[in-house]
Amino acid sequence: MLPRSAPAVSGISSRSIALLLDRLEARSVECHSIMVVHRGHVVAEGWWAPYSADRPHLLYSLTKSFTSIAVGLAIADGLLSLDDRVVDVLPDHVPAGVSEQGSRLTVHHLLSMTAGHPTDSLTDAWDSEPDDLVKGFLRLPFAAAEGTRHTYDNSTTFVLARMVERVTGRGLPEFLDERLFKPMGVDHAEWDRVASGAAFGFQGLHLTTEAVAAFGELLLRGGVWGDERLVPRDWVEVATARHIDSLPFQEESADADFSCGYGYQFWMSRHGYHGHGAFGQQCVVVPSHELVVAVTAQGESQEVLDAMWECLLPGVGHGGSVQDDEVLADRLRRLSLPSVQGSADPERSVRAGLDSSADESALPEGTTVIVDPTDGGWRVRFESLFDIEVGHGAWRECSPLGRPVVAAGAWQGNTFVADLYVITTPHRVRLVIDADAGTATALWSTLPLTGPDMTLHVRSPLMTRPDVA
Template identity: 75%
Template sequence: MAGEGGLLPRSAPGDSGVSSRAVGALLDRLEELSVECHSIMVVRGGHVVAEGWWAPYDAERPHLLYSLTKSFTAIAVGIVIGDGLLSLDDRVVDLLPDHVPADISEQGRRLTVHHLLSMTTGHRDDSLTEAWELEPGDLVKGFLRVPFPYPEGTRHAYDNSTTFVLARIVERVTGIGLPEFVDERLFKPMGIDHAVWDRVASGAAFGFHGLHLKTEAVAAFGELLLRKGRWGNQQLVPREWVELATRRHIETLPPEDAAADWESNPDFLCGYGYQFWIGRHGYHGNGAFGQHCVVVPSHDLVVVVTSAVDQGTALPGAIWECLLPGIDQAASPQDDEMLADRLQQLSLKPVPGTAEPARSAKATLDASAEDSALPDGTLVVVDPVDGGWLVRCGTLFTVEVGHGEWRESSPLGRPVVADGGWQGNTFVAELYVITSPHRVRLVVDADAGTAMARWNMVPLTGPRLELHLQSPLMTRPDVA
């Protein structure tokens, strides 16, 4: 369905110099690549020219951004620097002295805000897991204890811990939490009032992950960057900081343990800024499983996509190949109307099957699959009700499942949207954790009395489904 948000004005694609056929070609390419899209928004010249959500996702749903969160944290750092409370040369050990390990190395003592922002601290790869293992109660201290095989400032390694440390620095120098600071200085002035932040067990926001925003809010963020930090008549972010954060500071190389297909998308090999990837055209914030905010200043263009795909997705490459050739090309009102109709009808495929309203089932869950969403032995009960089903997962939670429609419930705080059907003697349901890229396929074999619950892609914060239905999500910082 199309949105009617109020953050950005709307116009027909042709009125803003965008070919509707080019947008359609991009949609076609994503389908060809089997990209499970949840939303798309194209902004040209400050106007939304194309927007769509694949049901059951919709315009009013905040969506988990994963590491796209990092770009927001970097902008918060820039605001703090603009306030004179911080500088790029400030050392971590001076800013967070109570988190400095007794055996800190000399290199650890030299690390600065610049090294954190550019992810050039000298770690070989992501330090998050090792840092947590070294210091379960203090990730900053653990980060400073992880060995540095490379000199600081010489090599980029994508490292979640660096952004966690930046978030704690923002909080230390401002005296308030990162979510509260971003709300006050960025979101409220922009008219964004729905942000949700996942948190570690202590209650602190991850900073490197966990921000949930609606698609239009992400597009507005991209437009803010395109305008060099200006929103309306307010300079919310120092212009110099936007320019600095979105330019190349270090070259990027595939991780040493990366799969062979890492180089299939060269837009991750064009360099790294301050928590932004530099691309062949412009720059982008990126989150796991296909969360993208692409900014192309040369074409006055912002493109946002939320989705559920494996790493190594073809974005933003597909944008260059499909959409850019249609910029400043002739368009017709008929093309615009056809695109608008297509965008209105976007939908993920519902589960096929029959209703069988008199049939129920009980089964014991088999968690032998490594991506199981529920514990082994969970009793799963399927009972028909009101043209759908109630599915009880032991004592953990109960969800509503629709037939021929998506039905919503919030058993533990966050919504889950589900549909299902009987396929012979097997009940199948898709449980969408609708504020995230993730869903669980529940399969109940009524004859065998067994069930399986498997993720489309296991969330980076762990496989237990009940954890991801809680609001706010609070867990150890084990995002890999």
């Protein structure tokens, strides 16, 4: 999809990329992949095993930037405009007695997240109208005049997705497949969906790291891919320009790159701009340096951005040596997340009952967990739910309900420990079984934003009503 080049040839220091990796390691940032593109060529790429190049990865809210491009395409087709009002495009979703402000909300207000709600409206809107988020969004009270204050608001992007679908007559995934992904050579874009089957729009897109990097390169080129213009240049420019002040996600936090302003579903950065998803999914574009960086992770985005500016950026324009390039390439090939250490104990089975008292529990209270040895590993049965294949000293893959899980484990004395990676997401479950006590826990490393039930997350496609606090 993207051509490759050695860092030295492209004019970027491989030592600066190594310093970036050092910084992430020193700060215990769990990255799953990184791809650095300079002057249109991939100069560094790596995946921390068990993550790999061919795997799509859940992008969370980085999805919003793709929805923004869909809006721009609909506008270019003459089907939508920035001044079009929600109540006019989606009249069947307007609540009775909608407020004057609700009736004035336009595409511009949704894109810039300046509808005027005091906080993210998603949970309250869905509680208000469980079967119609658009209606719930319009029904909620406002705290500021439209267009005057940015509030990060997932519902705005959901409404935009429904508006694009209404005016184009196509589902959002199908529309972007035809107009963006297939022309770019992206042959598989998976979308999580709400219970009705509609794509979230504000999250839920799964893409490979290279597809994310290619998206950033498309933006850097002003919407041109190869010899074909896929997105109008003026839309790329307006979408990635600052439209409103923004505040850090948390009061008194050091989210410097989330305080530089907000565009149309893009964040402005201290250098360039970026699309951002929870737990560290990033597409960073720095036009001044002809630089694109794609990252998937389970960590904090600001840590990654700080490392880019302080370690990577000073090396742009300063090519190094062939030897330095070879050292970096070898390091990138050997990236891996730590695996569970311990013995195989190949004759040992165990049966336990699950304790789900912790908030991070992935499975219901009392679930029976049975571990039986197999050749080179174990079969873990979560009785009446699904089975997982677990390797010893190597990753083992299975797809119990459609979505792949990659797992490895070991016996540590009388305790069985296994890491179960829902490998197309940032998340994993650590299973710990106390053979003496006959008890087990299965805890998420980080709680998925769409809820803790692991059964949902190993089913493909994920279909649920969001549970976003």
